Amino acid sequence: MASVDYRSLAADILKEVGGEENVSSAVHCATRLRLRLKDESLANTETIEKLPGVITVMKAGGQYQVVVGDNVPRVFAELGKISRFGTEDAQEDAPAKGNLFNRFIDMVSGIFTPMLWPLAGSGLFKAFLTMATTFGWAQPTDQTYVILSAAADALFYFLPVFLAVTAARRFKANQFTAMAVAAALVYPSIIALAADGKPVHFAGIPVVMMSYTSSVIPIIVAVWLLGYLERFLQQILPSAIRNFLVPLLSIAIMVPLTLMTVGPVTTFISTGISHGVSAIFGFAPWLAGAIMGGLWQVFVLFGLHWGFVPLMANDLATLHYSIMFGPVVPAVLAQAAAMLAVALRSKSAKRREVAAPAALSGFLAGVTEPGIYGVNLPLKKPFYFGIAGGAIGGAIAGMGGSAATAFVFPSLLSLPAFSQVGSFAVLMIGVLAAVLIAFLLTFFFGPREQADDAVTAAAPAAPVATPGSVTVLAPVSGAVVALADVQDKVFASGAMGAGVGIVPEEDAVYSPVSGTVKAAMKTGHAYGIKSDDGVEVLVHIGIDTVQMKGEGFAPAVARGDRVEAGQLLATVDRAKVLEAGYDTTTLMVVTNTKDLTAVVPLGAGRLTHGVPALDVEL
Structure with missing residues (x-):
């Protein structure tokens, strides 16, 4: 495949399927371009199968699938340069299935993911500036502060x-x-x-x-x-x-x-x-406080919080205080507390790296966007627990008549602005209740993510290979299926290389070799690993599971990562795969079989993950 001109291959495929106007959509999985054609009769299948770099063509699930192998991302990238069919990011970030609200959350979280670190950094920057003004280290009118404030606030503005x-x-x-x-x-x-x-x-x-x-x-x-x-x-x-x-x-x-x-x-x-909530404050402050405290971050999410700003500003101008501000403090700090619980509880180092600074910016500056979009919303439960804490804390603040005497970002450092009107002690009780509820619920009942580099202790170490041979381990425990018998034409034909199929008995999938992850689909269903000895292994979780768009799959590694034999690659909810109508069989093939002397399956009946499954003669 090294001599293949991928730009030409992409152009030839596009031409032979009837041109760009005959293609409704184009995505790719670990090994094949998946095209939806308006009229399949216009596709010259025999010509496509003879193109250099194409292994075969198959039609399934309403898709015209051009099997390319490990280099399919390069072909897809070239296709994006000559057609309207987008980029790697576009196709991998397809919306997940599920109810409308969950799909909305997945969409918003996915859109925010690429900018999480700048958001977290800017939020922390704003927190430090807020601290500097609170303690009198800087004045908002100072030119140095103005410049730094612009730098910290530009991303949000x-x-x-x-x-x-x-x-x-x-x-x-x-x-x-x-x-x-x-x-x-x-x-x-x-x-x-x-x-x-x-x-x-x-x-x-x-x-x-x-x-x-x-x-x-x-x-x-x-x-x-x-x-x-x-x-x-x-x-x-x-x-x-x-x-x-x-x-x-x-x-x-x-x-x-x-x-x-x-x-x-x-x-x-x-x-x-905003007018409805304002009216409720008149006859049931606790109810208005619960609404404001519970739903404030939801209002922010949809941009509806701007409707409250004129009322708050008018109250400050005429009354010199705004009671609508009070319940917002527990709302903000509850979400920050949920982020802190994730930072302490999650086993994922990547998640903790986002959650910790996001919690700090939430507590100190009232800036919750980095944590909302990078932690609480993607994990869902922390966001819900933050809403619960905010609602209870907001109800308490509402009963105490807590109000702000200045237009501030609700945070720990801005609490002095709430000390002049209403009961400050009651506000503190509301804040404490909100923080404890959100933190404790998230800590004890929130999602328990796997470690990014988790290695199963039960997996036995790979045996020492004899000179000139490499042992490839079973990625899952389960019943062995001969590759020729799996329900996928391409894999069964051996076109992708020799290997084995295993019907899994567990949800965890482990690396069969030590090496570098060369391909990791963001949908979580397939991983390509090049071993230290040059053996290229593809682990494909389930058959045609790319159609699930990542639902039920939780990747534990990313492209470019170093992995050891027996290290966790991903977890999969097998029940969801079966419910969606797909085969759970995990396929493991050596994709550079043609460059090797032999690839011999070692097991039959049943294998336990971590035991030898293939013997590769170099």
Whole structure:
């Protein structure tokens, strides 16, 4: 495969399946391009099978599958350069199955994942600046502080622009066009129109303005629509003018459309909620406090919190305090407490590295975005436990009449702003209750993630191989199936190499060799490992499980990682795989079999993970 021209191969495949216009979608798994064709009769299958680098072609599950082998990511990358079918990131981040709310959470978390570290760093930066002003080490009017504040706050202020990039990857829109739409939403003159409060019209149509700085949902919705608009324009516009007219029309349509739809809808909903909560404070402060404390982070997630800002600001201007602020403190600190519990409880070093600084920025600066999108939302339960703690703590704060006398980010360092109105002692009880509830529930009942480099103690060490041979271990425990008998045409034919199938009896999958992970699908269903001796092993969990889009799979390693024989690769919920209608058989093949002297299966009947399964003669 080293001599294969992958750009030419991608172009030839695209041509022989009937051209780009005959392809509805294109993704890839560990070994094959998976195309959905509008008309399969237009595909020249015999010609494709003869292309250099193609192993075979198979049709299954409504897909036209071109089997390429380990180098399929390179072919797919080249396909993305010559067609509209996106990039590696776009296809690997496909939405998971499940109920609508879970899919929404998975989508938002996936969009935020690439920027988690900058978010965590900026949040911590803001926490340190808040601490500096609280203790009098710096003044907000100092020029040095202004510059540092801009550096710390820029990512949050221009968050829609950053989200446009990752959302465009997911929704297969042009990244730079998406950024242009996002930038227009936070353009100074647009911000000024929103702040001015005067009626705004576009072509005679009234436009309800709102601030889009730091917002999340509006740009995600806008980019989602942008993807459809771009694909429509690509199909109807002549090729001679398509390159410049598609972005021109996309920007010209999407910016006014977003301002005229997202703005009014968001403003209407948020204003209604804020006035409703404000009315409840009048006759049932504990109930209003529970709503504010429990749902504040949900409001922030959807950008609905902006509806409360004018009421809070008006209260501060007229009454010199705002009672709506009080329950927000437990809400924020409860989510930070859940992050702290994850940082202490999770066995995943990668998760802890995000959770710890995110918790610190939440406690000290009231900045919860890094932890919400990188920890609590992806794990779900910590987010729910934070809501529970915030609701109870908010109800207590509401009963105490706690209010803020300044417009601040609710945090530990801003607590002095809540000491003048209402019962500060009751507020502290509410904060403590919120923190303890969120922390203890997450610590004891939250998800217990596996260690990133977990090695099973029960797995026996690989035997010392004789000179010129390598022993490949069983990745799972279970009944052995001859490769020729597995329910997958490509693997059964031996086209991918010699190996073995095992029907697993457990949910953990382990590395069969010591070496480097050369391929790790983010869907968690397949891993390619090159051993220290040059043996290339593919571990494929289940048959056709790429269709599950990662649901039920929990990867423990990533591409480029060093692994030892017996180290955990992933865990899989076999019940979900079976429920989805897929075969759980784990396939292990040596993909460079043709370069080796022999690959001989060693076991029959049943194997335990970690025992020899294949003998490879170099």
